[in-house]
Each structure stands twice: as structure tokens, then as C-alpha cells.
Amino acid sequence: MSRILLITGSRKGIGRYLAEYYLKKDYVVIGFSRSESDLTHANYKHILLDVADEIAVSKSVRAIFKEYKRIDYLINNAGIASMNHFLLTPLSIVSKVFETNFKGTFNFSREVGKIMSRQKFGRIINFTTVARPLNLEGEAVYAASKSAVETFTRVMAKELGHLGITCNLIGPSPIKTDLIKNIPKNKIDDLIQMQAIPEFSEFKDVSNVTDFFLSDESKMITGQTIYLSGVN
Amino acid sequence: MEKSRVKDIIIDSFNELLETEGISVEVNGNTALMGSDSVIDSLGLVTLLVDIEARLSDEDVEISILSEKAMSQKNSPFLNIESLTEFISEQI
Numbered sequence A: 001m002s003r004i005l006l007i008t009g010s011r012k013g014i015g016r017y018l019a020e021y022y023l024k025k026d027y028v029v030i031g032f033s034r035s036e037s038d039l040t041h042a043n044y045k046h047i048l049l050d051v052a053d054e055i056a057v058s059k060s061v062r063a064i065f066k067e068y069k070r071i072d073y074l075i076n077n078a079g080i081a082s083m084n085h086f087l088l089t090p091l092s093i094v095s096k097v098f099e100t101n102f103k104g105t106f107n108f109s110r111e112v113g114k115i116m117s118r119q120k121f122g123r124i125i126n127f128t129t130v131a132r133p134l135n136l137e138g139e140a141v142y143a144a145s146k147s148a149v150e151t152f153t154r155v156m157a158k159e160l161g162h163l164g165i166t167c168n169l170i171g172p173s174p175i176k177t178d179l180i181k182n183i184p185k186n187k188i189d190d191l192i193q194m195q196a197i198p199e200f201s202e203f204k205d206v207s208n209v210t211d212f213f214l215s216d217e218s219k220m221i222t223g224q225t226i227y228l229s230g231v232n
Numbered sequence B: 001m002e003k004s005r006v007k008d009i010i011i012d013s014f015n016e017l018l019e020t021e022g023i024s025v026e027v028n029g030n031t032a033l034m035g036s037d038s039v040i041d042s043l044g045l046v047t048l049l050v051d052i053e054a055r056l057s058d059e060d061v062e063i064s065i066l067s068e069k070a071m072s073q074k075n076s077p078f079l080n081i082e083s084l085t086e087f088i089s090e091q092i
């Protein structure tokens, strides 16, 4: 039977890559974003929603469960960033970043977690960033929102551990997507020089880690974070 | 949905939980779901509430039992089967 995988933020960037990658592995993939996706595949379904919308998330997850009868994997990839000195950051931006990055991760984890807890199996992967351990200037709000995601994931791992559900984090270093396209080149170069491996990461470096977390053999791996490029 | 149906769903779910935990007790409206009289612990209560929500959803009743309202009530709706039946019925 095909594995059922939910990926948030699958319209573009890393989420889009992961959707296509797992479709190639014959998974059934259900993706989410706020705007329409042009990905078409017999085993792909796209649902339009804002991950911060509690009711929309809970309705969609229940409908998916009714249709597919199980949910094996959840990848909470949807995320937004705001790069600015914090003295110049309006509170409305803080709200937006936390709505998507933290509340979105929370909403999906809770609703899918309920289903996984009943089937006594599940794998949840959340997204953090190397900006968190590096405490990067200019990324205070974004890094703080990912700190929230990290702590939440580690506690969730404890609360769900006895139910056969693992919860882990991947923290990419810079990958060329729209998320970082507006960051000045010299800032990205400085950041890359702080890494043990001073290079851009690629999409396949992410799927290497997600493969590990999703694997059946990783049943004893939970509450862990893997950062790319040797940052910790 | 009739209140009696809500109660049946709660009792069915509770009985199933007891069975998996290997506990046998007589279940009725006064059966405690929390506190020192309860045969299930707090994790058991979480499992029970998640399962009841799913059973209601199977019958097209979509509610979230764990609302802010549920947590802020002076007398917890999760005290026993009767209080939970009342609380869920009010929300439907």
C-alpha cells in the first residue's frame, strides 16, 4: 500500500521538490499552499489553505483521513522569513512570521497527530534553520519563530513517543529559493563562511535527511535536529 | 445528534480504551474520567478525547472537544461521562 504523505508549502521551493521526490517513490502526496500549484500527477492532490487557519487545517486533515484512511507522514515545510534589523521590524511582521512558521506547524501537527495517535504510527518532520543556532543578525524574528518550532517539536516528541510517532527537525543552510532571493549577496556569503562546509546546500541534501527521519528503521530517532553544512 | 447517542459514543470509546489497557469496571454516567476515582490517567483521557472526536467525525459531527471553553470552565467537563455528554451535546 502506498504511504500517505502530507507536505505543507508544496507549491514551490523545497516543498515542491519534496513533493516531486516522494511522488517518484510512489507515495501518495497531499500538498498545501495559499495559491494554486501547477504540479499534476495521478498520486498528487493540492489543497489551498493558509496553514495558520485552524479550522481550514482541521477540516482538510479530517477529510483526507476519511478519503485515505490513514496518514503516515507529515512534513511541515511551509515557512516565511523576514530579514531586517529588529529595530525596524513592525509587530505585524512578527505576527505574520509566527502565524505561518509556528502556528502553522502547530495546527498541522495537532490535527495529524490525533490521527497518528490512533493508528499508533507516524513520522512528523518540522523545519528550522541554521539562522537559529547561529543567532544571525537581521533574522531575529525569523530565528525566534524557528526556536519556537524547535522547542515545540522536542516536547511533542516526548508527548507522542509512546504512540509510535516520531518528531524531528531539519535545519537547512542556504538553498537557492525565493525565500532568500532578496538577501544581499554579501550577507549570504558571510553566512556561508560560518559553515563547516562553506557551500550552498541543494534540495537533495534535504531529502537525504527527510528520508532518514521517515524511514521505518528510524523508529528510535525522535526529538532530534539535523542542521545542514555542519552548523550546530 | 441525540444526547443519548453522544453518551453511547463516549461509553463505546471508553470501553475500548479500558479493553486495550486490560481494565474491567462497570461503566455508567457517573464513571470518573479524571481525578483520584478515575481508572484512566491523564494520557488515557487524551486518548479517549481524541477517539471520541474521531467517532463524532465519522458521524459527520465536526467539533473540537478541547476548546478554550472546555479548559476554562470552573467545573471541568471531563469529570465524568455525564458531564462530558452534557458538554459535547451543548456544542453540537
Ligand SMILES: NC(=O)c1ccc[n+]([C@@H]2O[C@H](COP(=O)([O-])OP(=O)(O)OC[C@H]3O[C@@H](n4cnc5c(N)ncnc54)[C@H](OP(=O)(O)O)[C@@H]3O)[C@@H](O)[C@H]2O)c1
Pocket: A008, A009, A010, A011, A012, A013, A014, A015, A032, A033, A034, A035, A036, A049, A050, A051, A052, A076, A077, A078, A079, A080, A081, A100, A104, A127, A128, A129, A130, A171, A172, A173, A174, A175, A176, A177, A178, A179, A180
Ligand atoms: N531556502 C533556504 O535557504 C532555507 C534555509 C533554512 C530553512 N528554510 C526553511 O525551509 C522551508 C521552505 O522554504 P523555501 O525556501 O522552500 O521557501 P519558499 O520557496 O518561499 O516556499 C515557501 C512555500 O510555503 C508556502 N507557504 C508560505 N506561507 C504559507 C501559509 N501561510 N500557508 C500555506 N502555505 C504557505 C508557499 O506557497 P504559497 O505562497 O502559495 O502559500 C510556498 O510553497 C521553510 O520553513 C524555511 O524556513 C529554508
